Amino acid sequence: MSIWEYANPRKFxxxxxxxxxxxxxxxxxxxxxxxxxxxxxxxxxxxQGATVKIIYLHVPAAMMAINIWVMMLVASLxxxxxxxxxxxxxxxxxxxxxxVMTLIALLTGALWGQPMWGTAWEWEPRLTSFLILFLFYLGxxxxxxxxxxxxxxxxxxxxxxxxxxxxxxxxRYAVLFWNQGLHxxxxxxxxxxxxxxxxxxxxxxxxxxxxxxxxxxxxxxRTRTAIRGRRLQALEMRERMSDA
Amino acid sequence: xxxxxxxxxxxxxxxxxxxxLGLAFFLIVSVLxxxxxxxxxxxxxxxxxxxxxxxxxxxxxxxxxxIFALDFEDGSLDLLATAPVPMEAVVLMKALxxxxxxxxxxxxxxxxxxxxxxxxxxxxxxxVLSLLIGTPALSVIGTFGAALTVGLKRGxxxxxxxxxxxxxxxxxxxxxxxxxxxxGAENAVPLLLLAGISLGAVALLPFAAAAAIRMNLx
Numbered sequence: 001m002s003i004w005e006y007a008n009p010r011k012f013x014x015x016x017x018x019x020x021x022x023x024x025x026x027x028x029x030x031x032x033x034x035x036x037x038x039x040x041x042x043x044x045x046x047x048q049g050a051t052v053k054i055i056y057l058h059v060p061a062a063m064m065a066i067n068i069w070v071m072m073l074v075a076s077l078x079x080x081x082x083x084x085x086x087x088x089x090x091x092x093x094x095x096x097x098x099x100v101m102t103l104i105a106l107l108t109g110a111l112w113g114q115p116m117w118g119t120a121w122e123w124e125p126r127l128t129s130f131l132i133l134f135l136f137y138l139g140x141x142x143x144x145x146x147x148x149x150x151x152x153x154x155x156x157x158x159x160x161x162x163x164x165x166x167x168x169x170x171x172r173y174a175v176l177f178w179n180q181g182l183h184x185x186x187x188x189x190x191x192x193x194x195x196x197x198x199x200x201x202x203x204x205x206x207x208x209x210x211x212x213x214x215x216x217x218x219x220x221x222r223t224r225t226a227i228r229g230r231r232l233q234a235l236e237m238r239e240r241m242s243d244a
Numbered sequence: 245x246x247x248x249x250x251x252x253x254x255x256x257x258x259x260x261x262x263x264x265l266g267l268a269f270f271l272i273v274s275v276l277x278x279x280x281x282x283x284x285x286x287x288x289x290x291x292x293x294x295x296x297x298x299x300x301x302x303x304x305x306x307x308x309x310x311i312f313a314l315d316f317e318d319g320s321l322d323l324l325a326t327a328p329v330p331m332e333a334v335v336l337m338k339a340l341x342x343x344x345x346x347x348x349x350x351x352x353x354x355x356x357x358x359x360x361x362x363x364x365x366x367x368x369x370x371x372v373l374s375l376l377i378g379t380p381a382l383s384v385i386g387t388f389g390a391a392l393t394v395g396l397k398r399g400x401x402x403x404x405x406x407x408x409x410x411x412x413x414x415x416x417x418x419x420x421x422x423x424x425x426x427x428g429a430e431n432a433v434p435l436l437l438l439a440g441i442s443l444g445a446v447a448l449l450p451f452a453a454a455a456a457i458r459m460n461l462x
Contacts, residue, residue, distance in 0.1 A: 135409040143392065146402050155459040156392050160406065163388065163452050167410045170441065174413040 007084035009227050016220045023220070027213035034206030042200055054112040056204060060211035062105040065133060068098035068215065072140075073165050076158035086223065088154035089230070091161065092144050093222035097215055099137040106130055128175040129168075136164050150230070248324075248334060252341035255314075266303040266346045267353055273299040274357040285362045292361035293371065293422035299357070300350045300375060301382060301411055305404060307346050308386040311338050312394040312457070321394070325461055331454035339380075339387040339450070347379030363426070370425030374438060378418040381442040384449045385410045391453035395460040414441055 005011055038056040075091035078084055109127065110120040121127065143160055147153035277295050278288060315321040324334050354375055355368050363371065389407035393399030417438040424431035 132409055132412055135405075139406040139409060142402055142405050146393075146396055146399075152395075152459055152462065156456055159452055159456050159459070160392060163449070164410070167413065170413040171409070171416075174416040174437075 004082065004084070007078075007082075007086050009086055012086045013224060013227060016224055020217060020220050020224070023213050023217040027210050027217050029210075030206050030213060031210030034203050034208075034210050038200070038203035038207065042203060051112055051115055052200065054108050055200060056207045058105060058108040058112065059204060060208040061101045061108065062130070063208065064211050064215055065098055065102040065105050065130070068094050068101060069133065069136070069165070069168070072098070072161055076161040079154055080158050080162075085154075085230070086227065088158070089226040090219060090223045092154075092157070093226055094215075094219050095137055095141050095144070096222070097218050099134065099141065101211075101215075102130060102134045102137060106134065125172075125175045129172045132171045132175075133168060136168055140164065248329070249337045249341055252338060253344060266307045267349050269306050270299045270303040270350055270353060271357065273302060274360060277361065289362040289364055292358060292363040293367060293426060294419045295361060296354050296357060296363070296371060297375070297378075297415055297419040297422065300347075300354065300379065301415055303350055304346055304379065304382045304386060305407060305411075307342065308390045308407065309393075309400045309403060311342055311387055311390040313390075313399075316394050321457070322461060325458065331457055332450045335387055335391065335450040335453045335457070336446075339384045339446075339453075342387065343380055343383040347375075347383050351375045351379060366428060367422055367426035370422045370431065374418045374421040374425075374435060377435065377439050377442055378414050381414045381438075381445045382411065384442075384445045384453075385414070388449045388453040388456070391456040391460070394457060414438065417441065 006015060035056060039053055042053070072091045072094050075087045075094070078087040079091065106127075109130075113122070114120045140157055140160060143157050144153055147156060274295065277291075281287060281291070312321060315324065325331060327334075351372060354371055355363075358368055358371055386407055389403045389410070392406060393403045396402065417434045421431045421434040421438060424434065
């Protein structure tokens with residue numbers, strides 16, 4: 001039994017059915033713990049005041065925005081190489097979530113930037129690359145929506161995802177060129193020295209886990225819906241055939 | 245392949261499409277900018293590199309949907325797909341023809357429009373050079389976008405949405421090279437990066453575009 005067995009639509013439906021409620025509950029629990037702990041039981045930062053608490057939404061959303069694109073890239077590659085339909089549908093399902101995550105990151109960033117930097121928007125490398133990422137998500141979803149034939153749509157969006165990834169990385173480094181970083185460095189890394197203070201660190205871990213679980217839940221749900229939609233289409237097609 | 249190239253060239257010139265239209269668009273954009281921002285020479289001179297690059301990019305975008313659309317409608321794209329020439333070569337020739345009919349005239353027209361926009365004297369050489377290096381990338385990336393949307397009824401708007409984010413790095417490095425050149429600063433780095441993008445796009449994107457066309461024709 002290989003890992004690809006799980007990509008069979010029937011198998012996928014079978015294993016994802018019990019998984020969805022579990023991840024949903026876990027996501028709700030971790031998000032609740034993280035947000036309540038973060039919002040009400042951590043001290044205000046001595047310079048940033050209460051605005052520091054936006055970190056609990058901003059950082060996980062930004063992480064997810066990038067990682068979802070990577071997941072779409074992997075799913076697109078799987079579709080191109082092995083042509084598993086579930087993989088293509090999963091990529092499509094993830095894209096909208098990624099779009100929303102990017103939007104959350106941009107908006108929370110703007111809300112935080114207004115009092116802290118004195119500006120909601122600045123043409124600054126990190127912000128700009130996120131805006132470009134947002135445009136990439138938009139284009140990807142628009143291409144999916146524009147093409148009728150689902151297989152062609154899956155093919156073309158996969159190619160777009162591959163090429164787009166290269167250009168997204170290029171853009172990321174191109175905007176660094178302006179060289180006027182206002183955004184602080186990474187809040188988290190495995191190298192402990194750079195991390196934010198422990199007081200903020202542990203609730204943050206909870207919300208990050210919550211966002212990941214939320215994404216998994218939504219992605220599985222949307223993929224299941226897409227598979228059902230595909231089955232419905234097939235049934236309707238068969239119905240029409242037998243009528244004729 | 246050369247036949248295909250000359251055919252596209254002749255078609256473009258005779259149909260009166262991309263050739264004049266792109267140039268006219270470039271002219272109008274450059275003329276409209278002073279109306280929009282006001283006739284202050286100093287301000288215009290400062291934003292001229294960016295405006296000229298942006299105008300060239302938009303003019304390029306305008307003529308992209310012609311690359312494959314006509315051939316798709318009359319069925320010659322199907323013939324090209326079954327021809328002994330590989331699809332990648334067809335795409336490359338199409339992009340080359342697009343560059344010669346759109347990119348090259350833009351490069352030649354840019355200095356003239358630079359006068360209108362009060363471009364600084366030291367920037368003309370850099371403007372032409374950067375456009376010369378950068379427009380092939382615009383053509384090839386655009387060809388990829390056109391290949392993605394070739395089968396669609398109203399692909400033009402969608403194509404802009406797909407292609408414009410891909411143009412970001414080219415635009416940044418191109419305009420930056422001119423800006424630094426105008427200020428007399430060191431600009432070899434953006435120029436080299438621009439050349440890198442062009443060469444990389446010319447080398448790799450025809451494969452992606454050809455794959456997209458095959459998927460669309462299936």
